[in-house]
Amino acid sequence: MTRYRWALALFAVAFASISLPLLARPHAETWIAWVSDYACGTKHSESGHADCIRKCIRGGAAIGHPEWKSQPLVLVKESDRSVWIIDNPSTLSGLEGQRARADVEINAARKAVHVKRVAEASERNP
Numbered sequence: 001m002t003r004y005r006w007a008l009a010l011f012a013v014a015f016a017s018i019s020l021p022l023l024a025r026p027h028a029e030t031w032i033a034w035v036s037d038y039a040c041g042t043k044h045s046e047s048g049h050a051d052c053i054r055k056c057i058r059g060g061a062a063i064g065h066p067e068w069k070s071q072p073l074v075l076v077k078e079s080d081r082s083v084w085i086i087d088n089p090s091t092l093s094g095l096e097g098q099r100a101r102a103d104v105e106i107n108a109a110r111k112a113v114h115v116k117r118v119a120e121a122s123e124r125n126p
Contacts, residue, residue, distance in 0.1 A: 028105050032121050033075040033084075035095045041083045042076050050097030057089075057096070075102060075113060084113045091115040099123060 036042070037056035040049075060068025073089035076082070078099070084106075086092060092100070092115060101121040104113040 028103065028116070030101065030103050031075065032078045032099065032101055034078065034099055035092050035097060036074050036076050036083075037071040037096075038074050038083070038085065039071045041074060042081050048097065053096040075100075075104070075115075084111060087112050087114050091118055095120060 035053070036049075037053045039056050040053065043049075055063075056068075056071045057073055059070030060066060073086050073092055073096075075084045075086060075092075077084065084104075087107075095118065099121045101119050102113075102115050103117040104115055106113055
């Protein structure tokens, strides 16, 4: 009986060590999301905030406020309002403050996405 338990435990450890890294691998999805900055995140999940987002991305040094640090660009996923850092922000240049349809590769461990393709999405119906 003891050998059976040891064999079962060894199998469980081996299975977990093989399968857990596979679960953490990046995977692709298509999202409808708002392009925002990290500091404001979900506050800018509507149109009309593009100038504010661009200022936050640049930081305040250019306007005499060096204490305002530049913020990374993020996607605010519309379905659950979760905030995800974008690891290739140049793909979203010009879409700041807009609703976008993005094909992303998700890295859940880093709470980050790599944008593969993006297009402006139409406004949602009221």
